Amino acid sequence: AKRGVKNRGIMNSVLKLNNHEFLFHAKNKFLKFNSINDTFSNYLNINLKGIVVNEMLRKDGDIWIATTTNGLYCIDEKNGDLTHYHPNSKTLKISSKFLFDLHFKENGDLMIGSAEGLDVLNTQTGDVINYSIKDGLPDNRVVTIEEVADSYWMGTFNGLVRMDKKTANFLSFFTEHGLPDNEFNKVSSFKLNDDFLVFGGTVSYTHLTL
Numbered sequence: 463a464k465r466g467v468k469n470r471g472i473m474n475s476v477l478k479l480n481n482h483e484f485l486f487h488a489k490n491k492f493l494k495f496n497s498i499n500d501t502f503s504n505y506l507n508i509n510l511k512g513i514v515v516n517e518m519l520r521k522d523g524d525i526w527i528a529t530t531t532n533g534l535y536c537i538d539e540k541n542g543d544l545t546h547y548h549p550n551s552k553t554l555k556i557s558s559k560f561l562f563d564l565h566f567k568e569n570g571d572l573m574i575g576s577a578e579g580l581d582v583l584n585t586q587t588g589d590v591i592n593y594s595i596k597d598g599l600p601d602n603r604v605v606t607i608e609e610v611a612d613s614y615w616m617g618t619f620n621g622l623v624r625m626d627k628k629t630a631n632f633l634s635f636f637t638e639h640g641l642p643d644n645e646f647n648k649v650s651s652f653k654l655n656d657d658f659l660v661f662g663g664t665v666s667y668t669h670l671t672l
Contacts (some may be wrong), residue, residue: 513531562603576604579594602618611626617647
C-alpha cells in the first residue's frame with residue numbers, strides 16, 4: 463500500500479465500499495483507499511487499460527462499471543471474475559459502448575444511460591430492453607438517472623424526461639417548461655428525497671420539486 467494520491471491520475475468516479483474504504487479507478491487500475499490509515503492499495507489486481515469510468519455501483523457482491531468508450535463491466539468481488547458487456551459481443555450485448563450512468567431497479571434490473579438511449583439489463587439472463595427517441599425519449603443520450611416512488615427521471619443532452627414505472631411512458635420537459643437549459647451533464651444529479659431532485663446542467667442546476 464502507498465500513502466497519498468501523488469501521480470494517481472484522473473479519478474472520475476468513486477464508490478463507497480464501507481464507512482472507511484472507497485474504490486477509485488485511475489491509471490488503468492482499481493485502487494482501494496482506506497481513510498483510517500490514509501493508504502491506497504490495488505483492488506483485486508484487475509487491470510483495465512484505456513478506459514475512463516463514469517459510474518460504479520455495488521450490488522449483491524458485484525461491482526458494475528459504466529465506461530466512457532468501452533461498455534459495461536461487472537466484477538465479482540469474491541473471485542475477481544470480470545464480465546464485459548459490449549455492443550459487439552455475441553452473448554453479452556448492450557446498445558452502446560458509450561455509457562454515462564447506472565441505476566438499479568427494485569427488481570434487480572440495471573438501467574444503463576448510454577449514447578443510444580436507455581438500456582434495461584436483466585442481470586440474471588442478459589436480456590436487454592432498449593428505449594430510444596422512437597419510444598418517446600427527447601434525446602438518445604441519457605446521461606443521468608434518478609428514481610422516485612412512481613417514476614424515473616433522466617437528464618439528457620436535450621431535455622429532462624420522466625418515465626412512468628407502470629406504463630414506461632415518457633414525458634419530456636424543456637426550457638419552455640421552465641428549465642434553465644436543455645442540456646444536462648453526465649452523472650450530475652442528486653436525490654434528496656422522493657419530493658426533491660437536483661440535476662446539473664451546462665448553465666445551472668435544475669431543482670425539481672415533485
